[in-house]
Amino acid sequence: MILKNTAHSVDAVVIGAGVIGLAVARSLAKTGRDVLIVERNASIGQETSSRNSQVIHAGLYYPQHSFKAKFCVEGRRMLYQYCRERSVDVHQCGKLIVATSEASFRDKLVPLYHQALRNGVTNVQLLTDTAHIADLEPHLSHVIGALWSPSTGIVDSHHFLYSLLADAEAHGATLALQSAVEDARITNSVExxxxGTWIACRNVVNAAGLWADRVASMLHQNHFWRPPKQYYCKGNYFRLQGQTSPFSRLVYPLPDERGGLGVHATLGKCTHFDASCTYIMQ
Ligand SMILES: Cc1cc2nc3c(=O)[nH]c(=O)nc-3n(C[C@H](O)[C@H](O)[C@H](O)COP(=O)(O)OP(=O)(O)OC[C@H]3O[C@@H](n4cnc5c(N)ncnc54)[C@H](O)[C@@H]3O)c2cc1C
Structure with a gap:
């Protein structure tokens, strides 16, 4: 749907058709609300939601009791269940986080293991038998010990996005593509x-991803509130070609202290990628 120049009024507008916007739209539509999803691109999930490692994280890293820890653990269970129910392609391959020195094993990997347990990820295992690690992943070398997370997996993010959209539309939500939110004003409703068309809405969900701060600024332009400063970071993927994947699990280093999970190997699991190949994420 492309919006035409006529007056519109809806109960809820979701700005952005990435994974967050589509999941929120689905939930709102299931409660019986009149939902309009506005997306500036020509199709859904064209930005961060289709340019990531597709990993279903177990919830190992986050501080105990933080929202991230709580929602990652709960969300992971819900996501696997959703994928099973809706036949979304998912592969619970597990993940190894490896330490390559005694010091990093003692000072980082062991604390990470305890962090995971505190977060309720109770099936993690600390592996110290290097022969066992070599059995699991023969192409790993210089590994002193590893943290094994069996609940980590890979989801076909494109399939997942389209499944969320199908659910939202089945409950009456409407998707408007090539429909960028250009401006906003707050009168007795949000417009x-x-x-070029003004839409009055009772509820607005800002799910504009990397542009969420700009959308928030439009919404709050007459107020003193300012959106939090954005700190961007960029990832690069390198694809192994002409050979089968050396790994059958995800392999990660210890997390990078400057932020991020470090250079890691991930397994393609996606209709748009070759499922058998390995990506190195930097
Ligand atoms: C390199 C990398 C790897 C990652 N790996 C993982 C991983 O393995 N596992 C994991 O769980 N997470 C991962 N993430 C994080 C995950 O991808 C994001 O948290 C998630 O995709 C964010 O979704 P979103 O819907 O908020 O944003 P987006 O997918 O960016 O969606 C926002 C949408 O809003 C639209 N939009 C913006 N402005 C407007 C406007 N004015 N009007 C209308 N529409 C607008 C955009 O076009 C876009 O479609 C990774 C992220 C990166 C960068």
Missing amino acids: LQVG
């Missing part, structure tokens, strides 16, 4: 300008 969004989309493709």
Whole structure:
């Protein structure tokens, strides 16, 4: 759907058709609300939601009692269940986080193991038998010990996005593509300008991803509130070609202290990628 220049009024507008916007739209539509999803691109999931490692994280890293720890552990269980119910392609391959020195094993990997346990990820195992690690992944070398996380997996993110959209639409949500939110004003309702048309809405969900701060600034332009400063970081993927994957599990180093999970190997699991290949994420 492309919005035409006529007056619109809806109960809820979700800005952005990435994984967050589609999941929120699905939930709102299931409660019986009139939901309009506005997406500036020509199809859904064209930004971060289709340019990531597709990993279903177990919830190992986050501080205990933080929202990230709570929602990652709960969300992981819900995501596997959803994928089973909706036949979304998923592969619970597990993940090894490896330490390559005695010091990093003692000072980082062991604390990470305890962090995972505190977060309720009770099936993690600390592996110290290097022969056993070599049995699991023969191409790993210089590994002193590893943390084994069997609940980590890979989801076909494109399949997942389309499944969320199908659910939302089945409950009456409407998707408007090529429909960028250009401006906003708050009168007795919130009004969004989309493709030259003003839409009045009772509820707005800002799920604009990397542009969420700009959308928030539009919504709050007459107020003193300022969106939090964004700190961007970029990832690069390198694809192994002409050979089968050396690994059958995800392999990660210890997390990078500057932020991020470090250079890691991930397994393609996606209709758009070759399922048998390995990506190195930097
Ligand atoms: C390199 C990398 C690897 C990652 N790996 C993983 C991983 O393995 N596992 C994991 O769980 N997470 C991973 N993530 C994080 C995950 O991808 C993101 O958290 C998630 O995709 C964010 O989804 P989103 O819907 O918020 O944003 P997006 O997917 O960016 O969606 C936002 C949408 O809003 C639209 N939009 C923006 N402005 C407007 C506007 N004005 N009007 C209308 N539409 C607008 C955009 O076009 C876009 O479609 C990774 C992230 C990166 C960068």
